[in-house]
Amino acid sequence: MKSFHPRLLKPGRYFMQGNIATAEAALIAGCRFYAGYPITPSNEIAEWMSRRLPEVGGVFIQMEDEIGSIVAVLGASAAGVKAMTATSGPGFSLMMESVGLASMMEIPAVIVNVMRAGPSTGIPTLVGQGDIMQAKWGSHGDYEIIAYLPSSVQEVFDMTIKAFNMAEKYRVLTIVLSDQVIGHMIGKLVVPDYEEIEIIDRELPDVPPEKLVYPFDNSRLIPPMPIAGAGYRVNYDSLTHDERGYPSVDRDVSFRLVSRLVRKIRENEKAIAEWEEYYTDDADILLVAYGCTARSAKEVVKKLRRENIRIGLFRPKTAWPFPWWRMNELSKRVSKIVVAEINMGQMLHLVREYSARDVEIVHVPYAPGYMPPPSYIENIVRGVYGA
Amino acid sequence: MILRIRIGGLGGHGILLAGRVLGTAAIYAGYDAIMTVAYSPEQRGGWSKADLVISDSEIDYPYIDEADILIVTTQEMFEREFKSLVNNGYLIYESSLVKPSQTSLNVRSIGIPAISLAEKTVKRRIAMNMVLVGGVTALSKIIDPKHVEEAIRSTVRKGTEEMNVKAMYAGYDYVRQLLY
Amino acid sequence: MSSSDRFRLREFAVTSLTKYYEGLEQVIRTDRMPHIFCPGCGLGIILKGLAEAILKSGIPINRHVGVSGIGCTGRLPGYLRIDAYHVTHGRAVAFAVGLKLANPELEVTVVGGDGDIVTIGGNHFIHAARRNHDINVIIVNNFIYGMTGGQYGATTPTGSYTTTSPYGHVEYPFNIPLLAYASGATFIARWTPIHYAQMVDAFLQMFEHKGFAVVEIIAPCVLYGERNRFPSYTDMVKYFRDRCVIDHEADLRKIGISLDPKEPLVIGNFYKVRRKTYEELYKELIERVSKEGAKE
Numbered sequence: 106m107k108s109f110h111p112r113l114l115k116p117g118r119y120f121m122q123g124n125i126a127t128a129e130a131a132l133i134a135g136c137r138f139y140a141g142y143p144i145t146p147s148n149e150i151a152e153w154m155s156r157r158l159p160e161v162g163g164v165f166i167q168m169e170d171e172i173g174s175i176v177a178v179l180g181a182s183a184a185g186v187k188a189m190t191a192t193s194g195p196g197f198s199l200m201m202e203s204v205g206l207a208s209m210m211e212i213p214a215v216i217v218n219v220m221r222a223g224p225s226t227g228i229p230t231l232v233g234q235g236d237i238m239q240a241k242w243g244s245h246g247d248y249e250i251i252a253y254l255p256s257s258v259q260e261v262f263d264m265t266i267k268a269f270n271m272a273e274k275y276r277v278l279t280i281v282l283s284d285q286v287i288g289h290m291i292g293k294l295v296v297p298d299y300e301e302i303e304i305i306d307r308e309l310p311d312v313p314p315e316k317l318v319y320p321f322d323n324s325r326l327i328p329p330m331p332i333a334g335a336g337y338r339v340n341y342d343s344l345t346h347d348e349r350g351y352p353s354v355d356r357d358v359s360f361r362l363v364s365r366l367v368r369k370i371r372e373n374e375k376a377i378a379e380w381e382e383y384y385t386d387d388a389d390i391l392l393v394a395y396g397c398t399a400r401s402a403k404e405v406v407k408k409l410r411r412e413n414i415r416i417g418l419f420r421p422k423t424a425w426p427f428p429w430w431r432m433n434e435l436s437k438r439v440s441k442i443v444v445a446e447i448n449m450g451q452m453l454h455l456v457r458e459y460s461a462r463d464v465e466i467v468h469v470p471y472a473p474g475y476m477p478p479p480s481y482i483e484n485i486v487r488g489v490y491g492a
Numbered sequence: 493m494i495l496r497i498r499i500g501g502l503g504g505h506g507i508l509l510a511g512r513v514l515g516t517a518a519i520y521a522g523y524d525a526i527m528t529v530a531y532s533p534e535q536r537g538g539w540s541k542a543d544l545v546i547s548d549s550e551i552d553y554p555y556i557d558e559a560d561i562l563i564v565t566t567q568e569m570f571e572r573e574f575k576s577l578v579n580n581g582y583l584i585y586e587s588s589l590v591k592p593s594q595t596s597l598n599v600r601s602i603g604i605p606a607i608s609l610a611e612k613t614v615k616r617r618i619a620m621n622m623v624l625v626g627g628v629t630a631l632s633k634i635i636d637p638k639h640v641e642e643a644i645r646s647t648v649r650k651g652t653e654e655m656n657v658k659a660m661y662a663g664y665d666y667v668r669q670l671l672y
Numbered sequence: 673m674s675s676s677d678r679f680r681l682r683e684f685a686v687t688s689l690t691k692y693y694e695g696l697e698q699v700i701r702t703d704r705m706p707h708i709f710c711p712g713c714g715l716g717i718i719l720k721g722l723a724e725a726i727l728k729s730g731i732p733i734n735r736h737v738g739v740s741g742i743g744c745t746g747r748l749p750g751y752l753r754i755d756a757y758h759v760t761h762g763r764a765v766a767f768a769v770g771l772k773l774a775n776p777e778l779e780v781t782v783v784g785g786d787g788d789i790v791t792i793g794g795n796h797f798i799h800a801a802r803r804n805h806d807i808n809v810i811i812v813n814n815f816i817y818g819m820t821g822g823q824y825g826a827t828t829p830t831g832s833y834t835t836t837s838p839y840g841h842v843e844y845p846f847n848i849p850l851l852a853y854a855s856g857a858t859f860i861a862r863w864t865p866i867h868y869a870q871m872v873d874a875f876l877q878m879f880e881h882k883g884f885a886v887v888e889i890i891a892p893c894v895l896y897g898e899r900n901r902f903p904s905y906t907d908m909v910k911y912f913r914d915r916c917v918i919d920h921e922a923d924l925r926k927i928g929i930s931l932d933p934k935e936p937l938v939i940g941n942f943y944k945v946r947r948k949t950y951e952e953l954y955k956e957l958i959e960r961v962s963k964e965g966a967k968e
Contacts, residue, residue, distance in 0.1 A: 112966070120516040120525060120643075138774055159961040164773045164954060169799035173766035176759065176796075180739075180770020183757060184778065188770070206760050290554050291512065291527040293519050314734075333755045333771055334778050336734040340701075340750050342758040343742075351704060352750065352758070397554075404552035479553050 109133070109299045110161045119294040123255075123287045124149035124191075126262040126294050127217055128157060131189050133296075134269035135304060136215070137163035138181035138188035140174040142196060145229040146285040147219040150191035171196035175203040179212045183341065185332035187269055191217035193285075194227060197236055201243040204278055208248035208366055210341045211321075211330065213272035213279075213307055217265065220284040220396075222447075222473035231474035232285035234396055234447040238454070240280050241425045247363055249370035251377055252280040252425040254395040258292035264422070270305035271377060275369055276327055282424060284447075286397035286476050310337065319348040323361045326369040374426035381420040382435075384410055388417030390490055391439040393432075393456055395421050397476050398445050404479040405486060414490060424452070429459040436460035441489055445469035445482050465489075494551075495632060497544040498559035498576060500569030503537060506621030507565070509647065511542030513625050516643035517635045518546040526554045539569055546634070561631065563624055564590055565606075584627055586620060602627065602670060609662045619659035626663025630671065637664050682706060692720065699723040699733060699753050707751050709744065712905030714891030717865035718812060719748050722783070725875035726754065731779045738781055739768040741793060744819045745785035745812040762792030765800045768807045776951045779879060781808040787817045790846050791826040801855035801884045806949040808878045808885045811848055814893035815929075822895040829931045833899040847928035848888045849942055858883035860943040862927075864890045864912045867939065874941055883949050890929070890937065900931070912937065
């Protein structure tokens with residue numbers, strides 16, 4: 106039985122801002138360290154954490170930049186404390202180097218990226234969905250991450266807890282790809298009884314320190330994690346390392362390590378990936394949308410269904426791993442797919458890659474900064490449908 | 493059922509808090525609610541606006557183009573937002589701060605002397621926003637004032653609950669007397 | 673060189689290094705010998721000195737944590753039998769900040785080169801110093817990027833020849849003790865590996881000190897030497913022996929390093945002041961919040 110700090114957000118019903126729900130969820134998940142740098146539109150998360158963390162005995166620090174923020178988060182996690190940062194746009198770009206570091210050292214951590222309009226400084230106060238690809242491919246080399254796509258205040262809360270759980274379970278960096286609309290929206294949040302909330306902690310070595318020989322044992326997909334000061338005296342290396350943690354340039358060492366780093370996620374993708382389907386059973390036209398855009402898409406489906414138009418919604422709740430097998434199955438059952446997102450075509454690539462060849466795929470890009478209203482998507486769908 | 497409420501005023505009028513109280517009350521009453529907030533570009537002294545959607549079914553698109561109820565506490569926001577009121581919509585305004593310069597046959601206007609009511613009942617002008625919240629509660633009829641009271645108690649700063657609840661009931665009674 | 677020659681040379685290196693680190697096996701990963709440091713490099717001596725200081729520190733070895741970034745110096749903590757984190761280039765100080773805040777019981781020591789700590793990592797360094805985190809930073813200053821082949825960095829003396837300053841370096845170098853002082857470090861020392869006993873003593877003082885401690889070790893690098901009138905391994909050591917002046921009271925403004933043969937190389941334990949650390953202040957903050965309640 107887990108113990109929950111008495112000052113955590115109590116079970117009950119709330120009308121809460123997405124960013125604040127994110128922070129409260131992190132605290133419930135066990136996050137006790139936050140390092141960040143001010144950036145719009147993620148600031149409420151840092152501000153809330155600076156107020157709340159000391160209450161539950163945790164530490165907040167505002168670092169000199171986003172690079173330092175994510176690195177300090179990894180340091181704290183290496184010492185055994187669940188840790189997170191939140192950022193947006195340019196700050197997320199600055200963190201990319203350490204996405205690889207987290208992957209290589211297998212240090213669990215959570216980044217909340219409240220997506221805003223880009224590229225570059227873009228429109229700091231307004232929404233974007235342009236970081237879908239960056240979240241997975243932004244750092245150099247081969248690695249895997251997990252990325253969630255919340256669509257509501259409730260979901261950003263649930264997914265932030267889940268992000269910590271997955272980070273701990275797989276020793277992997279997990280990203281919550283929130284966005285400005287979800288982050289700033291004030292909406293309904295139901296905090297369930299704590300007993301109903303699953304909290305996962307990383308597996309620690311169960312052998313005494315003097316016996317642990319291979320902290321990066323490749324015979325297990327996810328080796329237990331020795332934490333700093335526990336006596337295992339482990340060398341964690343950002344260099345390619347062998348099972349002892351020692352740097353190596355050996356071909357087999359490199360292959361075994363890097364393939365394990367990706368296999369631990371790929372072999373578990375069906376357990377990790379999540380999605381929502383709405384009226385897909387008999388759909389002939391499939392809308393694909395995620396995050397805030399999925400809210401407009403859902404309204405479109407509701408409206409067109411009233412006209413007996415056979416339309417359904419496929420909403421990936423994880424961008425990474427992408428539920429590609431389900432995408433593939435659905436694509437075989439429909440004649441047309443419409444992908445709506447606030448960018449010039451990012452999830453479009455995934456939909457194209459995994460859809461059946463003969464299906465027609467239409468992309469609905471939308472101006473970075475603005476959430477497409479239902480009417481906009483509706484008009485395009487009507488055009489595609491010929492109704 | 494869907495109810496769209498737009499609240500506009502000056503930063504410092506407690507616009508956001510009024511919206512949060514109404515939204516929280518709606519959640520307590522079992523509805524779905526979503527609020528989006530907008531501000532003038534300046535960090536201090538500018539206008540602020542809260543759009544609240546309350547529905548008995550799940551709300552998808554969070555933004556509104558038009559409002560069923562418009563509440564304004566500045567002339568500027570009245571001029572800016574009056575056009576967003578739907579036919580048969582309600583305009584609620586703080587009657588010492590706003591003088592409606594235009595009207596429409598299809599709009600029902602209710603001026604509430606919220607500042608003086610706040611001053612009279614709790615001796616704090618700042619509780620003006622809660623008087624207006626009470627007024628909306630009486631008007632909308634979908635939220636029980638008990639839920640609003642509960643929402644106030646869970647939302648406002650500790651120690652100010654009683655004052656805010658009193659102010660809310662002052663506004664509630666004022667509008668009820670007008671209506672019935 | 674034939675492969676059997678190479679094997680014999682390696683064996684010789686292993687034997688001599690194992691002998692050099694004899695008695696320190698508890699804290700040095702002798703199974704990793706030979707280390708990657710060139711003959712004539714100062715890092716082997718610094719490794720030995722740090723290992724000795726860790727043993728003498730009175731702090732359990734299990735509580736010592738080493739953090740480093742990229743570069744020759746970045747490899748040093750990996751040869752220590754302690755928890756060590758060899759992170760990305762420039763990020764060691766930020767990582768150390770996270771470690772220390774998460775577990776203030778840890779004795780966190782960053783070991784990095786001039787490129788790692790004050791060039792690419794400069795921003796993390798000055799801000800961690802300003803906040804006075806209770807961490808130790810050993811900066812091995814060899815005036816050059818060694819691992820990448822000898823490019824200039826933020827401490828390369830004006831006029832130096834490096835692979836990226838083939839016509840002579842036109843920039844002014846950082847004066848690390850002055851930079852540390854201005855940034856808020858609360859313990860500042862500078863030594864060279866040939867001042868072995870004083871160096872070990874400075875490490876011990878650094879462990880004992882509560883606050884941001886900076887020890888700069890001016891170290892010989894053959895890559896720097898061969899281009900800058902120290903052609904043989906021993907030339908730089910001779911230079912240290914002849915030019916070093918110990919002055920604990922030195923005016924930090926006047927101890928920048930130049931190539932002028934008439935200028936002394938000033939070393940010593942320059943500065944020490946007790947000021948509340950970030951960790952202490954934050955602990956007080958937590959106590960205050962739990963007593964007085966949270967902010968509304």
